[in-house]
Amino acid sequence: MENQITDYKSIPGWGMDADPDNEPTYPMKNYTGDDHNRINYERSVQQPVTVEILKSNERPTVSAVFGTSVPPSGLSGAIRRWAFKHSEDRYRHWLPLILADRINVYEGIIDDIKKGHFPNILAERGFKATLKHNPKKIIRQVITGVVAVMVIKSMFKSNK
Amino acid sequence: MLAMNYRGPYRVRAQQRPMPEIQHPEDAIVRVTRTCICGSDLHLYHGMVPDTRVGQTFGHEFVGIVEEVGPLVTNVKVGDHVLVPFNIACGKCNFCKQGLYGNCHESNPMATAVGGIFGYSHTAGGFDGGQAEYVRVPYANVGPTVIPADMDPDDAVMLTDVVPTGYQAAEMGGIKEGDTVVIFGAGPIGIMAARCAWFFGPSRVIVIDHIDYRLEFAKNYAKCEVYNFKSLEDPVVFLKKTTDWYGADVCIDCVGCEAEGNTLQTLTGRVGLLQAGAGTALQWAINSVKKGGIVSIVGVYGPPFNLIPIGNVLNKGITIRANQASVKRLLPRLIEHVQSGRLKPSELITHRIPLEEVADAYNIFSSKLDNCIKTVLIPSSK
Ligand SMILES: NC(=O)c1ccc[n+]([C@@H]2O[C@H](COP(=O)([O-])OP(=O)(O)OC[C@H]3O[C@@H](n4cnc5c(N)ncnc54)[C@H](O)[C@@H]3O)[C@@H](O)[C@H]2O)c1
Ligand SMILES: [Zn+2]
Ligand SMILES: [Zn+2]
Numbered sequence: 001m002e003n004q005i006t007d008y009k010s011i012p013g014w015g016m017d018a019d020p021d022n023e024p025t026y027p028m029k030n031y032t033g034d035d036h037n038r039i040n041y042e043r044s045v046q047q048p049v050t051v052e053i054l055k056s057n058e059r060p061t062v063s064a065v066f067g068t069s070v071p072p073s074g075l076s077g078a079i080r081r082w083a084f085k086h087s088e089d090r091y092r093h094w095l096p097l098i099l100a101d102r103i104n105v106y107e108g109i110i111d112d113i114k115k116g117h118f119p120n121i122l123a124e125r126g127f128k129a130t131l132k133h134n135p136k137k138i139i140r141q142v143i144t145g146v147v148a149v150m151v152i153k154s155m156f157k158s159n160k
Numbered sequence: 161m162l163a164m165n166y167r168g169p170y171r172v173r174a175q176q177r178p179m180p181e182i183q184h185p186e187d188a189i190v191r192v193t194r195t196c197i198c199g200s201d202l203h204l205y206h207g208m209v210p211d212t213r214v215g216q217t218f219g220h221e222f223v224g225i226v227e228e229v230g231p232l233v234t235n236v237k238v239g240d241h242v243l244v245p246f247n248i249a250c251g252k253c254n255f256c257k258q259g260l261y262g263n264c265h266e267s268n269p270m271a272t273a274v275g276g277i278f279g280y281s282h283t284a285g286g287f288d289g290g291q292a293e294y295v296r297v298p299y300a301n302v303g304p305t306v307i308p309a310d311m312d313p314d315d316a317v318m319l320t321d322v323v324p325t326g327y328q329a330a331e332m333g334g335i336k337e338g339d340t341v342v343i344f345g346a347g348p349i350g351i352m353a354a355r356c357a358w359f360f361g362p363s364r365v366i367v368i369d370h371i372d373y374r375l376e377f378a379k380n381y382a383k384c385e386v387y388n389f390k391s392l393e394d395p396v397v398f399l400k401k402t403t404d405w406y407g408a409d410v411c412i413d414c415v416g417c418e419a420e421g422n423t424l425q426t427l428t429g430r431v432g433l434l435q436a437g438a439g440t441a442l443q444w445a446i447n448s449v450k451k452g453g454i455v456s457i458v459g460v461y462g463p464p465f466n467l468i469p470i471g472n473v474l475n476k477g478i479t480i481r482a483n484q485a486s487v488k489r490l491l492p493r494l495i496e497h498v499q500s501g502r503l504k505p506s507e508l509i510t511h512r513i514p515l516e517e518v519a520d521a522y523n524i525f526s527s528k529l530d531n532c533i534k535t536v537l538i539p540s541s542k
Binding site for chain 2 (some may be wrong): 027
């Protein structure tokens with residue numbers, strides 16, 4: 001910021017060829033010039049922050065509204081908190097989030113079991129629909145599975 | 161109340177969860193009467209979008225009845241049957257004020273590159289979505305639009321995303337009279353983009369996919385030419401040839417990050433996750449458009465980046481135009497198209513499935529079973 005030139009309008013030719021109609025984003029965008037007011041617009045009141053919200057470090061505050069669906073928790077939550085220390089520009093923001101998503105799946109299963117519900121993974125994968133509309137796929141999967149087991153078994157035998 | 165619940169890649173179920181509550185004075189609570197599964201939901205379902213947390217309810221395409229409103233809500237009232245745009249938009253920030261309702265700055269603290277979207281991971285704001293009996297709708301003065309009395313709710317639910325996205329895909333193409341427009345993808349979005357392209361006066365509309373039943377549907381619904389890329393040796397050469405070795409005037413990507421058709425893209429993007437999904441369709445679009453042509457992107461790509469031939473964009477002088485659809489901006493025009501009978505979006509709906517069977521519904525749409533084009537989930541409390 002300290003390098004910012006403030007008297008740019010005195011540069012010879014400044015703005016001479018500006019063409020306000022050359023707005024490639026139109027009609028998606030109805031250019032008003034307000035972009036130069038940056039984030040100084042009249043804002044809605046702030047939704048109270050009642051759960052932990054991870055905020056992008058590319059903005060100064062949380063947005064006026066936000067979702068409170070699943071606050072970060074457990075190991076996946078710890079990884080997510082770390083990820084949010086880094087900007088959206090960085091791999092170290094996104095890759096840990098994907099890792100957290102995968103860990104979160106196991107946390108979900110443990111959570112289910114703790115609540116006395118053993119997840120019916122076949123049903124959750126829509127097995128009934130596959131059975132009805134693509135039974136060949138199931139037959140293929142069963143055959144592949146059986147063949148794989150047989151191959152592994154025979155490898156163990158020949159190793160002995 | 162009953163709601164869809166994400167458990168991990170390829171695993172979802174319907175389960176009870178607490179009723180949503182008003183959390184902000186501009187919120188409304190809507191009782192959902194119909195809600196769709198979208199190609200965008202498949203990116204979540206397949207585990208492609210970072211920060212998709214177990215336990216979230218998806219769903220960004222829904223219509224329903226206003227049950228409760230916060231103290232500052234004046235534009236809708238309890239009992240109104242409303243359609244709700246998939247973007248959550250404040251209407252006050254400089255992006256909303258310029259019509260960029262898909263880029264609102266006040267609906268998503270978790271990422272600056274994308275505005276808030278109902279039920280679309282924490283990367284898009286962490287909101288629970290509409291694949292549920294009830295849903296919290298923020299900024300209820302801005303998004304929700306009362307469904308005109310003479311409109312079929314099935315058409316209305318298609319106006320929350322599919323129609324505006326297809327229309328904007330064509331609009332961003334800057335199509336001129338006589339143009340040849342190529343659309344990649346014959347899912348609901350590609351089919352709608354093909355149909356809407358005609359509103360801008362082209363002479364040819366070509367749709368490319370590899371699933372025959374979808375191409376057949378596109379041909380009948382959108383009155384366009386269709387080609388299966390599996391039966392073309394090289395889709396780019398084919399498209400050059402069919403445009404007199406010139407290139408299409410406009411190419412539109414309605415596929416996004418789960419494209420098929422290029423082994424390297426598939427391995428790096430969908431198997432290895434070294435890039436944000438496979439950029440095959442976008443690569444084909446860039447390489448089949450004419451010099452100085454326009455590539456319009458509505459297919460969704462996740463962060464952080466994709467491998468696309470940016471050098472060709474430069475050397476060919478291509479203009480790329482892309483965005484999340486700005487549903488609210490387009491609604492007045494699109495409601496007219498539907499009311500006049502020019503557009504019948506509900507014809508895309510091939511499946512109606514109770515919310516209880518959400519797992520099967522996702523599998524049917526994701527695995528393209530039973531000639532599925534578009535699935536509507538019906539909550540039983542309707
Ligand atoms: N920008 C927006 O506002 C917006 C809104 C809605 C959906 N979308 C996105 O649009 C895309 C399409 O949505 P949909 O509901 O139609 O999804 P869909 O999954 O039903 O359709 C995608 C189609 O692309 C086909 N396809 C795969 N690889 C291809 C290739 N290389 N060339 C041509 N076709 C190929 C598939 O066979 C499939 O039919 C998704 O990425 C979705 O996230 C964007
Ligand atoms: Zn959608
Ligand atoms: Zn806004």
